[in-house]
Amino acid sequence: MAVNINIELFKRYAPKKKLEIINALTENELLAITNNTILRIIKEAGRGDSNKTRCKYKTLFLSDAGNNWNSKVTNIYNWKKDEVYLSVYIQGDDTDTYVTYKLRDFLDNRYEEQCLGHIEESFRNGYSHKKPANYNRADRARVIKAILTAYIECKYESKLKGNGKQENDEER
Template identity: 35%
Template structure:
C-alpha cells in the first residue's frame, strides 16, 4: 500500500508521480493527512497579498465532484483553517459557490450539504448535495494531481512536448 503522505514529496519524476496517484486505490487516497493537504496548499497555492492566507485552485479540466450537482473548485487556507470551495449548480440558470470547513467535509462517512436559494417566483428552494467515500477520494486525487502539475510545471511540459 502506497503512502500518499510521503509519495507526493519524494524525489521522483513528476510523470511517475502522476502515474502513481492515478493508480492509487480509494483507501490509499482517503488515508491522506490534513498536514499533507496543508503542505500542498502552502507550497503551490497563491498567497493572498499582504496576508498569510493561501488559495489553491484546481484547473477546471481536473476538478472532481459528486457526478451530479456540485464540483470542488479548490482549498482556502484562511486564518490557519482549511476550507473546501464547492461549486453547486442550483438551477438551470443559477449556480453558487460555498465554503465548507475541511474537517466537516472529510469526516468519516458521507458529507451532506445544502444550499438555499430563491427560484424565479421568489420561493425558497433547498438543494442538497452528497459526497460519499468514492467522491471524496476523487477530490483528493484531483488535489494531488493539480499539486504535481503546478509544482513541476516546466518539467511536465517538457515531457509532454517530447512525447513521453
C-alpha cells in the same frame, strides 16, 4: 501493499512517476490523506493573492472535482491559523451559489454521505425546497485525487511541459 500518500507524495520521484502513483491509488488510500498533507500542498503549490513568496494565504485551483450531479469544488485555500477550506459551487434549477466548507470535516470518514451545503430554491407557487450537494466516499476520493493532481501540475509545471516537448521531438 497499501501506499501511504502522505509520505510517497513528497519523495524524490519524477513528476510523471508521481502522477502514475496518484492515478493508481485506491479509494481508501486517497481517503487516508491528512489535513497536514493538504496544508503542505497548498503552501508549496498554491498561489497567493499578491504573488509574493511571503504571502501567507494561498489558493490551489482545481479542475474536474465534483459529485457529477449539482456541485463541484473549485478551489482549496488556507485561512487564519492554517485552517483549510473548500470552495464549493452548487447549481440548482434556477439559481447557483458558492459555499465554503472546512477540509477537516470533508476528510472525516465517519459519514458515508456528506452534505457540503445546499441551495434554497423556491417556486412561484410558494413551494420551496433545499437542494443539497452530497458527496459520498467515491466523490470525496475524486476531489482528493484532483487536489493531488493539481499540486503536481502546478509545482512541476515546467518539468511536465519540458518532458512532453522532448517526447514529441523524439517521435518525429
